[in-house]
Structure formats: C-alpha cells, structure tokens
Amino acid sequence: MRIPLSWLREYVDLPATETGRDVQAKLVSAGLEVETVEQLGADLKGPLVVGQVLTIEELEGFKKPIRFCTVDVGTANGTGEPQEIVCGARNFAVGDKVVVVLPGAVLPGNFAIAARKTYGKTSHGMICSGDELGMGDDGSHGIIVLPPETEVGKDAIELLELVDEVLDIAVTANRGDCLSIRGVARETAIAYGLPLRDPALIDVPAPNAFGYPVQVSDPMGCDRFTARTVTGLSPEARSPIWLKRRLQKVGMRPISLAVDITNYVMMELGQPLHAYDRSLVQGTIGVRRAGEGEQIVTLDGATRKLHAEDLVITDDRGPIGLAGVMGGANTEIADHDAAENGGNSTTDVVIEAAHFNAVSIARTARRHKLSSEASRRFERGVDPAAAAAAAQRTVDLLVLLAGGTADAGVTEIIAPSAPHTISVPADHPDKVAGVEYGREIVVRRLQEIGCDVYGQDELIVTVPSWRPDLVEVNDLAEEVIRLEGYENLPSTLPKLPSGRGLTHRQRLHRRVGRALAGAGYVEAPNYPFISEQVFDQLGLGADDPARRVVKLTNPLNDEEPALRTSLLPGLLGALRRNDGRGSHDLALFETGLVFLPREEQGVAGHLSVDRRPTDEELASLDAVLPEQPRHVAAVLAGAREQAGWWGKGRPADWADAIESARAVAREAGAELIVRKGQYGPWHPGRCAELVVVVGGAERVVGHAGELHPRVLKALGLPARTSAMELNLDVLEAVGDDTPQAPSISTFPVATQDVALVVDQFVPHAEVEAALREGAGELLEGIRLFDVYENAEQLGDGRKSLAYALRFRAGDRTLTVDEASAARDAAVALAGERTGAVLRG
Numbered sequence: 128m129r130i131p132l133s134w135l136r137e138y139v140d141l142p143a144t145e146t147g148r149d150v151q152a153k154l155v156s157a158g159l160e161v162e163t164v165e166q167l168g169a170d171l172k173g174p175l176v177v178g179q180v181l182t183i184e185e186l187e188g189f190k191k192p193i194r195f196c197t198v199d200v201g202t203a204n205g206t207g208e209p210q211e212i213v214c215g216a217r218n219f220a221v222g223d224k225v226v227v228v229l230p231g232a233v234l235p236g237n238f239a240i241a242a243r244k245t246y247g248k249t250s251h252g253m254i255c256s257g258d259e260l261g262m263g264d265d266g267s268h269g270i271i272v273l274p275p276e277t278e279v280g281k282d283a284i285e286l287l288e289l290v291d292e293v294l295d296i297a298v299t300a301n302r303g304d305c306l307s308i309r310g311v312a313r314e315t316a317i318a319y320g321l322p323l324r325d326p327a328l329i330d331v332p333a334p335n336a337f338g339y340p341v342q343v344s345d346p347m348g349c350d351r352f353t354a355r356t357v358t359g360l361s362p363e364a365r366s367p368i369w370l371k372r373r374l375q376k377v378g379m380r381p382i383s384l385a386v387d388i389t390n391y392v393m394m395e396l397g398q399p400l401h402a403y404d405r406s407l408v409q410g411t412i413g414v415r416r417a418g419e420g421e422q423i424v425t426l427d428g429a430t431r432k433l434h435a436e437d438l439v440i441t442d443d444r445g446p447i448g449l450a451g452v453m454g455g456a457n458t459e460i461a462d463h464d465a466a467e468n469g470g471n472s473t474t475d476v477v478i479e480a481a482h483f484n485a486v487s488i489a490r491t492a493r494r495h496k497l498s499s500e501a502s503r504r505f506e507r508g509v510d511p512a513a514a515a516a517a518a519q520r521t522v523d524l525l526v527l528l529a530g531g532t533a534d535a536g537v538t539e540i541i542a543p544s545a546p547h548t549i550s551v552p553a554d555h556p557d558k559v560a561g562v563e564y565g566r567e568i569v570v571r572r573l574q575e576i577g578c579d580v581y582g583q584d585e586l587i588v589t590v591p592s593w594r595p596d597l598v599e600v601n602d603l604a605e606e607v608i609r610l611e612g613y614e615n616l617p618s619t620l621p622k623l624p625s626g627r628g629l630t631h632r633q634r635l636h637r638r639v640g641r642a643l644a645g646a647g648y649v650e651a652p653n654y655p656f657i658s659e660q661v662f663d664q665l666g667l668g669a670d671d672p673a674r675r676v677v678k679l680t681n682p683l684n685d686e687e688p689a690l691r692t693s694l695l696p697g698l699l700g701a702l703r704r705n706d707g708r709g710s711h712d713l714a715l716f717e718t719g720l721v722f723l724p725r726e727e728q729g730v731a732g733h734l735s736v737d738r739r740p741t742d743e744e745l746a747s748l749d750a751v752l753p754e755q756p757r758h759v760a761a762v763l764a765g766a767r768e769q770a771g772w773w774g775k776g777r778p779a780d781w782a783d784a785i786e787s788a789r790a791v792a793r794e795a796g797a798e799l800i801v802r803k804g805q806y807g808p809w810h811p812g813r814c815a816e817l818v819v820v821v822g823g824a825e826r827v828v829g830h831a832g833e834l835h836p837r838v839l840k841a842l843g844l845p846a847r848t849s850a851m852e853l854n855l856d857v858l859e860a861v862g863d864d865t866p867q868a869p870s871i872s873t874f875p876v877a878t879q880d881v882a883l884v885v886d887q888f889v890p891h892a893e894v895e896a897a898l899r900e901g902a903g904e905l906l907e908g909i910r911l912f913d914v915y916e917n918a919e920q921l922g923d924g925r926k927s928l929a930y931a932l933r934f935r936a937g938d939r940t941l942t943v944d945e946a947s948a949a950r951d952a953a954v955a956l957a958g959e960r961t962g963a964v965l966r967g
Contacts, residue, residue, distance in 0.1 A: 128295075128296045128298050128305060128306050128307075128311070128377075129165075129293050129294070129295050129296075129376060129377045129378050130293065130294040130295075130296060130308060130311050130377075131291050131292070131293050131373065131376040131377065132147050132150065132291060132292040132293070132294065133288065133291050133292075134308055134373055134376070135150070135294075135308065135311065135312055135315060137324070138308065138309070138312035138316075138323060138324045138325070138326060139312050139315050139316045139319065139321055139322075139323060139324070140321055140322075141315070141319065141321070146292065147164035147166070147292030147293070147294055148164055150294060150315060151164050151294060153315065153318040153319060154294070154296070154311075154314060154315065154318060156318065156612055156613075156614065157314055157317065157318045157609060157610060158609035158610075158613070159296055159298075159302075159305060159311075159314060160296065160297040160298075160299070161294050161295070161296050161297075162295050162296070162297050163294075163295045164292055164293070164294055164295075165292065165293040165294075165295065166292055167261065167289065167290060167291045167292065167293060167376070168235075168261070168284065168289040168290035168291065169290075170233065170235055170236070170237060171233065171234065171235055171260070171261070171284065171289055171290065172232055172233040173228075173229075173232055173282065173284055174203055174204075174228070174229040174231065174232055175226065175227070175228050175229075175232055175255075175260075175282070175283040175284050175289075176200050176201070176203040176226075176227055176229065176280055176281065176282060176283055177200075177224055177225075177226065177227070177273060177277050177278060177279055177280060177281045177283055177286065178198040178199060178200040178210065178224070178225055178226070178227035178254070178279065178280075179198065179199045179222065179223070179224050179225075179279050180196055180197075180198055180219060180220070180221050180222060180223050180225060181196075181197045181198060181199055181209055181221065182196065182197045182209075182221065183195075183196050183220070183221055184196070186213075186246055186247070186248070189246060191215060192215065192217060193213060193214075193215055193246050194213070194214050194215070194216075194217075195211070195212075195213055195246075195248050196211070196212050196213075196214055196254065197209040197210070197211055197212075198210045198212055198225065198227055198254065199279055200227050200229070200279065200280055201279045201280025202280060203229065203280045204229055204251075210227060210229070210251050210252055211248070211249065211250065211251050212227070212250050212251060212252050212253065212254055213245050213246055213248050213250035214253070214254045214270070216254065216256065216269045216270040217269065218269035218270055218272065219254070219269075219270045219272050223272050223273075224272065224273040224274065224275060224277045224279070225254050225255075225270055225271060225272060225273065226254070226255040226260070226270075226271045226273065226283045226287070227252055227253070227254055227255070227283075228240050228252055228253045228255055229251070229252045230242045230251060230252055232252075234255075234259055234260065234261075235259075235260065235261040238259075240252060240253060254270050255270070255271060256269055256270050256271060257271055257375075260287070260289060261289070262287065262289070262372070262375055263375045263378075263380075271287075273286075273368070274365065274367070274368070286368065287368060287372060288368075288369065288372045288376075291376060293376055293377075294311075296311065298507075300507055301507070301508075301596040302507070302596065303397070303504055303506075303507030303508035303509060303595070303596075304397060304508070304510065304593045304594060306397055306503065306504050306507065307393075307394060307395060307396055307397030307398075307504075308326075308394060308395050308396075309325065309326055309327060309395060309396050309397055309513075310397055310593065312324075313325075313576075313577075317575045317576065317610060326395055326396060326516075326520070327396055327510075327512075327513045327516040327517075328516075329516055329519055329520065329523075330519075331515045331516055331518075331519045332519075332535075332537050333537065334537045334538060334539035335535070335536060335537055336536075337534070337535055337536030337537075338354055338355070338356070338534075338536035338537045338538030338539075339354045339355075339356050339405075339412065339477050339536065339538050340410075340411040340412065340538070341354050341411065341412045341413070341414075341538050341540055342411050342412070342413045342414070343413070343414045343540050343542075344413060344414060344415040344416075345414060345415055345416055345438065346542040347484060347542075348414070348416070348438045348450070348483060348484045348487050349414045349438065349450065349481055349482065349483050349484070349542075350482055350484075350511065350541070350542035350544060351481060351482040351511045351514050351539075351540065351541050351542065352414060352479070352480075352481040352482075352514075352538070352539070352540045353478075353479070353480040353481065353514045353515050353518045353537075353538065353539045353540075354412065354477055354478065354479055354480075354518075354537075354538035354539075355477070355478040355480075355518045355519070355521070355522050355533070355534070355536075355537060355538075356405065356475070356476070356477050356478070356533075356534040356536060357475070357476050357478065357522055357525045357526065357529075357531040357532065357533055357534065358405075358474065358475040358531060358532050358534060359474060359475070359530065359531050359532045360384075360385065360473065360474045360475070360476065360525065360529040360530065360531045361474075361529050361530040361531075362472035362474065364384050364528060364529040364530060365384060366381055366383070366384045366387040366388075366528070367528060370387055370388070370391055370528070371387065373391065373394075374387060374390060374391060374394070377394050379394070379500070383460060384525075384528060384529055385402045385460045385473065385476055385525065385529070386402065386460055388402075388521055388524045388525055388528070389401065389402050389478075389521055390500075391524070392517050392520050392521050392524070393500065393501070393504070393517075395520070396510075396513050396516065396517045396520065397504060397509060397510060397513065397593075398480055398504075398509060398510065398513045398514055398516075398517035399451065399500070399501035399504055399505060399509065400478060400479060400480050400517055400518070400521055401440075401448065401454050401478075401479045401501075402460050402476045402477070402478055402479075402521075403447070403454070403458040403460075403476060403477045403479065404458050404459065404460055404461065404473045404475070404476065405475035405476055405477050406473070406474075406475060407457060407458045407459075408442050408447065408458055408477060409442045409443045409444055410442050410443030411442065411443065412440060412441070412442060412447075412477070412479070413440070413441040413442070414438065414439075414440060414441070414450060414481070415438075415439060415441060416435060416436065416437065416438060416439070417433035417434060417435060417436075417437040417438075417439045417446060418433070418435070419433075419434070419435045420432065420433070421433040421439075421445065421446055422446075423439070423445075423446040423447075423448070423449065423455050424455060424456045424457065425448075425449060425453045425454070425455060425456065425497070426453055426454050426455070426456055426459060427453065427497075428456065431449070431495055431497075433446065433449075434491075434494055436487070436490060436491070436494075437449065437450075437491045437494070437495075438450040438451065438483060438484070438487050438488070438491065440454075440455075440479070442458075444457075449491060449495070449497070450481070450483050450487075450488070450491075451481075451483040451487075451488040451491070451501055451502055451505040452488060452491055452492050452495070452497055452499055452501060452502045453497060453499050453501070453502075460473045460476065461473045476525070476531075478518050478521050478522060478525075480514040480515070480517045480518040480521070481514060482509055482511035482514055483505050485505055485506050485507070485508055485595075486506075488502050488505040488506050489502070489505075489506035492506065493685070508594075508595040508596060510592050510593035511592055512592040512593070513592075513593070515539060546589050546590065546592075547589070547590045547597075547598070548587055548588065548589050548590070549587075549588045549590065549597070549598075549599065549600060549602075549603060550585060550586070550587055550588075550600075551585075551586050551588055551600040551603050551604075552584065552585055552586070552600075553566040553569055553570075553582075553583070553584050553585070553586050554566075554584075555600055555603075555604055555737070556569055556603070556604040556607040556608060558737040559601065559604040559605075559608065559736055559737055560604070560607075560608045560616055561616070561617060561619070562608075562611075562615070562616060562617065564607060564611065566583070566584075566586075568607070568611065569586070569607050570586070572606060572607045572610045572611065573586075573588055573603060573606065573607065575610065576591065576594065576606055576610075577591030577593065577594065578590060578591060578597075578603075588603055601736055631859070632757075632859060635794065635795060635855070635859050635864065636718055636757070636855075638794040638864075639718060639759055639791050639794050639795070639855065640716075640718060642790050642791065642793070642794050643716045643759075643761060643787060643790065643791070646714075646786075646787065646790055647714050647767075648714045648715060648716040648761055648787070649713075649714065649715055649716070650715075650716055650717065650718075651698060651701045651715040651716070651717055652717055652719065653694075653697025653698065653700070653701060653717060653719075654687075654697065655690050655691045655697075655719070655720070655721075655722070656679070656682065656683065656684065656687040656688075656689070656690065656691070657676075657687055657689050657690070657691045657696045657697070658686055658687050658688075658689070659674070659676060659688075659689055661696045662674050663841075664838065664841040664842050665693075665695070665696070665807055665808040665838055665841075665842075666807055666808050666835060666837060666838055666841075667807045667808075668807075671807065672692075672723075673692040673693055673807075674692075675692070675723070675724055676689035676690060676691075676692055676722075676724065677689065677690045677722045677723075677724050677753045678690075690721075690722035690753070691721055691722065692721050692722065692723060693721060693758070693760075693852060694717050694719055694721065694758050694759075694760035694852055695760055695762070695808065695850055695852055697717065698715055698716075698717050698760055698761075698762045698850070699762055699842055699844060699848075699850070700842075701715055702715055702762050702764060702844065702845075702848065703842060703843050703844055706764065706765075706844070706845050707843075711764070711765040711766075711845065712764075712765035712766040712767075712769070712779075713762070713763065713764045713765055714761070714762075714763045714767070714779065714783075715761065715762050715763075716759065716760065716761040716762075716787070717759070717760055717761075718757060718758070718759045718855060719757065719758065720755040720756070720757055720758075721755070721756060721757075721758050722753045722754070722755055723753055723754040723755075723756070724753050724754075725751075725753060725754065728751070729750065729751035730751060731748050731751050731752070732744075732747065732748070734748065756854055756855075756856045756857075757854075757855045757856050758829075758852055758853065758854055758855055759791055759852070759853050759855045760850065760851060760852040760853070761784065761787045761850065761851045761852075762848065762849070762850045762851075763779035763783055763784060763787075763848065763849045763850070764779060764844065764845040764847070764848040764849075765778065765779060765845065766778055766779065767779035767780070767783050778847065779847070779849060780833065780847065780849060781810075781813040781814075781815070781831070781832040781833040781849050783849060784815075784831040784832055784833070784849040784850055784851040785801060785815050785831045785832065785851070787831070787851050788801075788815075788817050788829065788831045788851045788853055789801070791853055791855070791858065792819075792853075792858060792862070794864070795855070795858040795859055795862035795864060796862035796863040796864035796865065797819055797858045797861050797862035797863075798819065798820070798861075799817055799818070799819060799858075800817070800818040800819065800820075800825070800892070801815050801816075801817060801818075801831075801892050802815065802816050802818065802890055802892050802893065803815065803816065803890045803892075804816025804817075804827075804830055804832075806830050807830075808834050808835055808838040808850070809830055809831075809832045809833065809834060809835060809850070810832060810833045810834060810835045810836070811835075813832045813833040814830055814831075814832040814833075815830065815831045815832050816830055817829040817830060817831060817853060819857060819858065819861050820861065821857065821860070821861055826857065828853055828854040828857045828858060829851065829852050829853035829854060830851070830852065831849075831850070831851035831852075832849060832850075832851075833847060833848070833849045834848050834849065834850055870937070872935050872936070872937050874935060874936060874937070874938075874939060874940050874941075875935070875940055876907065876933050876934065876935045877933075877934040877935065877941045877943070877945075877946035878931060878932065878933055878934075879931075879932045879934065879946055879947065879949075879950040880929065880930070880931050880932070881898075881929070881930050881932065881950060881953070881954055881965065882913075882915075882927050882928070882929040882930075882965065882966035882967070883927070883928050883929075883930070883954065883957060883958075883963040883964065883965060883966065884921055884925055884926070884927050884963065884964050884965075884966045885925070885926060885928060885961055885962060885963045886924055886925060886926075886962065887916070887924050887925065887926050888924075889961050889962070889963075891911055891914075891928060893960065893961055894928055894930075894957055894961050894963060895909060895911065895930070897953070897956045897957040897959075897960045897961060897963075898930060898932070898953040898954070898956070898957050899953075900953075900956060901952045901953035901954070901955060901956030901957060902932060902934070902949045902950070902952060902953035903949055903952065905934045905935065905936060905941065905945070905946075905949045906932060906933070906934060906949065906953070907933045907934060907935045908932075908933040909930055909931070909932055909933070910930065910931045910933075911928060911929070911930055912929055912930070912931055913927070913928075913929035914926060914927070914928060914929075915927040915929070921966075927966050928963075929966075932949075932950055932953065934946045934949055934950075
C-alpha cells in the first residue's frame with residue numbers, strides 16, 4: 128500500500144519537521160513493514176509553469192510528425208514573450224493549457240533542459256508529458272492537458288503536487304485495515320500519540336423506503352449492502368488535478384470522474400465501491416450465488432464461466448458483476464470520450480457499498496485468476512461499518528465535482544450480528560511477553576486501537592469493526608506488545624545443557640551429505656510441493672501408496688497443491704533444468720522429509736503460548752500431523768568419469784546409483800541387501816530393490832537403478848538417467864554406526880578365483896550371498912571381477928560370473944587345502960541355491 132505523506136497529514140497533525148523517514152521508523156516500531164520511502168520530485172528543479180498554446184505549425188519533411196509551437200507562459204520566462212517549442216505530441220490543440228519546462232530546469236533522471244536547435248528550429252524548452260515528470264500513467268498517453276481555467280504562468284510543481292514522499296507498506300494478510308489511508312493514519316496517530324481525524328466520521332442519512340431496490344438472497348455471503356443514487360452528472364466533468372495526482376501516487380491510473388471517485392474513496396476509507404450506469408441496470412439489484420454454467424463479461428473484456436460458489440451481483444437479466452472482485456461490462460460507466468465516439472455518457476449512477484464474506488471473495492478471485500484492488504481488500508477484511516460512510520463520501524464528491532444531485536432514497540440492508548467480544552485476563556499480555564505492563568497500559572493500548580474495554584482483573588473487550596483479525600486473547604496480547612514496542616522485549620537466550628551437541632539423527636544426516644559430496648554429488652534442495660500429475664509421469668500404479676498425498680488448502684502454486692511423497696520429482700526437475708542450461712554431466716542428491724497422510728484424519732488443537740506445552744499436548748498434535756520420514760535420493764546423468772589423457776572415461780549408469788545407496792548404508796552402519804526388483808519409474812531389467820532386516824523380517828527401504836525410457840520421455844530427461852531413493856530413518860533405526868576398528872592380521876592372504884555359470888536371470892547378489900555364506904569365517908573378502916556371456920561356449924540364456932575370493936585366518940597361515948576346501952564349500956552352496964556350476 129502506497130501512502131503519500133501529504134495525504135496522511137490531512138488526518139494526523141504531524142509535526143512539520145517530520146519526514147517520511149521519521150514516519151517510517153515510527154510505523155516499523157509499531158509493527159508495520161514500511162519497505163521504502165519514495166522521494167517524489169527530489170531531483171526536479173524549475174522553472175516548470177503552466178502555458179497556453181498560441182500557434183501550431185506542422186513541420187514537413189521528417190520521418191515523424193513534428194510541430195513548432197508558440198506558447199504563452201506569462202512572465203515566467205522573464206520577457207513575457209511567447210516561448211517557441213518544438214514538440215512531437217499530437218494530443219493538444221491551439222488554446223489548450225499545458226505544462227512547460229523552461230531552459231535551466233532539470234527533470235527527473237537528471238535531464239537538464241536548455242535551448243537547442245532541432246528539426247531546423249530552436250526549441251526553448253519542452254511541453255511535458257506525465258512520464259517525463261515522473262507522474263506515472265494518467266491515461267492520456269501524451270502531453271498533459273490542464274483544465275481551461277488553469278492560470279497561465281502558475282508554478283506547475285505546486286499545481287501538480289510533484290514534490291511529495293510516499294511510504295510503500297507491505298501489508299500482511301491479517302491487517303486489511305492498513306490497505307487504506309484511514310487505517311495507516313490511525314496507526315500513525317497511535318505511534319505519535321496524536322488525535323486522528325477519522326474520514327469515516329461523517330453524517331450519513333438514515334435508510335428509507337425510497338432507495339434503489341436491492342434484494343440480498345445470501346446474507347452469509349453479503350451481510351451489508353448500501354445503495355445510493357446520484358443523477359444529473361455533467362458529461363463534461365473531469366477529474367480535478369488533485370484527485371488524479373492522489374490516485375497516481377497510490378499507484379492507480381485515472382480513468383474517468385465517477386470511477387476515479389470510487390477508487391479515491393476506496394483508497395481513503397478501505398471500502399471497495401462500484402458505480403453502475405443506472406440507465407443500464409434493469410430492475411432490482413440482487414446478491415446471490417451463481418447458477419452453474421452462468422457467464423459474465425467482466426470489465427476487462429473476458430467472458431467468465433461462473434461457479435456455483437461464486438457470489439454475483441444481478442439485475443433482471445442475470446449477473447452484472449462478480450461480487451467484491453470486478454464489475455460487469457454491461458453496466459460499465461461511460462465517460463466523455465465514449466460519448467465523443469458515438470456512445471452515451473453516463474449521467475445517472477447507482478453507488479454500491481457492500482460487505483462480502485472474505486473466504487468467498489478469496490476463492491472466487493483465485494478460481495478465476497482475477498485479483499483486483501477490491502478483492503485484495505475484501506479477502507483481508509473490510510470494515511463493515513464503513514460502507515454507509517463510503518457511499519456518502521462518494522455521493523458528496525460526485526455532487527461537488529460532477530454537478531450531480533443526490534437522490535433522497537437510501538438503501539441499506541444489514542444482516543443482524545452482534546459485536547465480537549473477548550474475555551481476557553488483564554495480566555495475559557504480561558505472561559505472553561514476560562514483561563509487567565500493568566492493567567492501565569493494557570487498557571490504554573486496547574482503547575487506542577478502537578476497542579471498548581470493561582472490567583478489572585478480567586477484561587471484557589469489544590473489538591472494533593475495522594479489526595476482524597482480533598479473534599482471541601493472544602491477538603489482543605500481540606496488539607499491546609507491538610504498540611509498547613517489540614524492541615523493548617527482553618532478550619533471553621536459551622541455556623542448553625553442555626556436552627550434548629548434535630543429535631544422532633543430525634550427525635547421520637551430516638555424514639550422509641559428506642559421503643555423497645565426497646563421491647562427486649552436489650546437494651540440490653527442492654521445494655516440497657508437487658503436482659499429482661507427476662505420478663503418471665513416473666509410471667506409478669493406480670493403487671500405489673505414493674499417490675496418497677497431503678494437499679494444501681492455500682498452495683503457493685495451484686499447479687502444485689500437494690506435499691511430496693518422494694524426493695525424486697524435485698531432483699529430476701533440477702536435473703532437467705540444469706541439463707537444459709548446458710550442464711550435461713550431473714550427479715545431484717537431496718536429503719529431506721516426505722509427507723505421508725495418516726489413515727485417520729484429525730484436527731490439531733490450539734496450544735497455549737504462556738507456558739511450555741505438556742508432553743501429552745505435543746503427542747496429540749503430532750498424532751494429527753502426516754508422517755514425515757526423512758529420505759535420501761540421488762540422480763545421475765551424463766559422464767560419471769570424464770575422458771582425457773588419462774583414459775576414455777565412462778558414462779553414469781545404474782551401478783553408480785546402487786553404489787550411492789551402499790555409501791549411505793555404510794554411513795548408517797546398516798547392512799543393505801541389494802537384489803533384483805521392479806518398481807515405478809525404474810527400468811524393469813535395471814532396477815535394484817534395497818532391503819534391510821528389521822526385527823527379523825525383511826523390509827524394502829528403497830530402489831536404485833536406471834529409469835525407464837517412458838519416464839525419461841515424459842519428464843524430458845537425458846537418456847540413461849539413473850536414480851536412487853532410500854528411507855534414511857529406517858536405515859538409522861537398524862544401523863549401528865559405532866566406529867569399528869579394522870581387524871589387521873599378520874598372516875598372509877590366500878586368493879582363490881572361481882568362475883560360475885548361471886542362468887541369465889539369476890542376480891549376482893544371490894550368487895555372492897551364497898558364496899559368502901558357504902565360504903564361512905575364513906572368507907575375508909569377495910569381488911566380482913568379470914561377467915561373460917557367449918551362447919556358443921556357455922549355451923543360450925547363460926552367463927559366467929568370475930569372483931576373486933580372499934581367505935585369511937587370524938591365528939595361522941592357511942594351507943592350500945584349507946583355502947581350497949572353503950572355496951569348494953562356497954561353490955557347493957552357490958550351486959545348491961542358484962544352480963551355479965563351475966565353468967570349464
């Protein structure tokens with residue numbers, strides 16, 4: 128919200144010496160986030176005056192139209208003679224009043240003005256547009272044309288209010304009252320301890336039976352609707368300069384007088400309004416939910432199909448506006464320019480000032496992807512009691528500036544409601560803040576924000592209508608604390624028990640990260656939000672548990688409304704983006720939480736803030752949260768080892784993905800069983816199932832291998848991309864990461880090689896497991912060093928696996944017979960379990 132300091136001073140008598148920076152410091156201390164203070168006109172230097180165009184000569188022979196003008200600037204140029212100026216704009220004529228900058232002046236951007244020869248003429252100054260003066264878009268797209276009554280020679284810097292300070296405030300979602308000059312003025316008055324001249328405190332006529340007919344069919348969606356009628360608006364009336372400038376300073380574009388007035392009042396009081404052309408409204412104005420399939424053409428020219436939950440404004444024809452979001456084109460106010468183009472200018476208007484349900488407006492705005500200044504305010508909370516005052520303020524301005532006549536009829540429909548009251552102990556803010564404020568300060572601060580406060584030890588607080596965000600005792604405590612100053616809260620650092628350091632889980636997390644980084648992987652953290660469409664792209668079955676997701680009520684991105692059940696979507700997206708930017712040799716990893724919904728859904732209760740929650744309260748809170756195990760995942764593509772003078776290098780493949788899983792298991796001290804598997808996105812012939820033993824039973828904790836070509840195509844990934852994902856929490860539970868000193872024997876090793884022929888479908892892991900078990904305690908190590916396939920020598924569907932077996936005893940030198948016996952026992956068990964036979 129942009130707040131011009133000159134406008135703010137109308138409602139708070141700030142000291143004349145106070146600058147925008149001073150006000151910024153006060154508001155920041157009160158809890159408002161004032162991001163910047165813009166100095167309008169700080170680099171502007173006159174003379175800048177009002178001139179009247181006397182003559183226009185069209186210059187010929189140039190690529191674009193050029194005009195040579197003489198302009199009367201009075202005595203501002205020191206001579207009283209007409210000023211000769213060359214100008215390329217076409218939106219002004221002889222007799223028009225314009226803004227002229229004379230030689231010696233400096234425009235925004237350090238643009239110095241001097242007499243110069245151009246297009247065969249000497250130009251003594253410039254005729255200015257709004258952009259050249261830093262005013263922003265005024266809708267003219269050309270030279271500023273001033274009202275005919277403007278005095279020639281008048282200082283245009285003062286006339287156009289070019290020098291000002293504008294505070295840019297980032298208003299949080301709970302402070303809808305600060306989306307107005309009125310709301311910020313109230314906060315400023317409190318911060319300075321000054322009285323507030325509330326612009327909403329004006330005389331408003333009582334409702335009567337003569338107002339424009341209105342029927343509200345949904346009082347839950349619209350609990351207040353005020354309608355006023357103004358007739359006889361002058362078609363020639365224009366928005367005055369002060370009105371246009373204030374709209375420009377708050378970031379709005381002037382459009383036409385009636386629309387500018389409604390926007391002005393909205394910015395002033397925070398109440399969105401809408402003006403209907405009375406001649407285009409047919410019958411009673413209604414408020415109801417849309418019928419499924421109804422359509423409306425909004426003011427932006429878009430045809431929108433309505434949803435049954437949309438709240439709409441109607442007449443006898445049907446919808447004429449999306450309530451609280453945007454009006455309809457069929458009742459749009461027509462200005463003077465429209466009349467000049469063959470249309471009819473609006474002379475009679477119906478003013479709508481209503482209060483709509485915040486949730487309903489927010490959902491409609493998001494559903495139609497249509498955010499407006501009105502919807503932005505309604506969804507954050509608008510003061511319902513300000514509707515009548517805003518309508519009256521609009522009527523007064525239309526009568527004053529457009530020569531209209533206010534009808535005596537006043538329509539006001541109000542759904543019965545009681546003011547919101549909160550019972551709060553007088554010392555509750557003291558307990559929350561850890562500071563002794565005392566009852567007097569608590570009552571005074573609550574009264575300053577507009578609350579009615581009664582009681583002694585137990586206060587009965589009636590919340591003001593403009594603060595719908597105050598709903599419970601802690602909200603009131605926060606108001607007292609922020610107004611007393613967050614900076615005055617004592618800082619007490621927690622006292623941690625010495626010697627504990629990181630938790631076991633934190634240490635494992637760090638070790639896994641270091642191990643993967645040491646293996647050449649780069650950590651790539653990702654957002655935990657995903658689209659459910661990604662499960663189809665990953666090839667997961669319809670009944671796959673990973674498809675059960677936790678959905679966010681208000682996601683950052685409507686296309687990604689769910690929390691992840693796997694780390695792979697984010698990592699593969701990062702790999703795709705990097706590959707698309709020219710980084711083709713990639714190895715990425717991530718450790719993070721995944722979110723698994725519980726079978727039974729629950730609702731979390733509110734925890735007290737004046738004490739530490741009990742273990743039972745924390746347990747009940749955890750019980751309704753989704754399960755959040757920590758996973759680790761890695762993805763690879765491109766070259767795993769670069770080619771160079773040292774060798775040919777090699778590409779990353781499924782074996783690298785499996786090895787990354789083994790590296791993680793080693794850090795956790797867990798024994799990982801690797802065997803052939805088939806799941807989701809992995810290639811069925813190049814997928815390993817990763818298993819650990821938990822409580823005597825095997826449990827699958829992840830998969831690793833090469834991704835399926837269909838998945839690569841669906842996600843736009845490089846060929847032969849490989850991936851791994853593991854449940855790190857399960858590995859931590861079954862692992863023993865106690866450091867083990869290596870066993871070093873002084874006796875020599877005995878090496879035996881065996882080549883076994885097995886069927887091609889038999890996994891190497893099963894053969895190795897059988898050899899390891901059969902060899903017994905003398906086996907120190909086993910390594911697969913060759914895989915050979917030849918149908919002529921081995922037969923169809925057969926392969927040869929060659930292993931190097933290392934035997935060693937801790938107390939003696941093994942004999943050849945002992946090593947051979949252990950080898951034979953290993954081969955025998957492998958033959959029994961896998962059908963392996965010695966090659967040759």
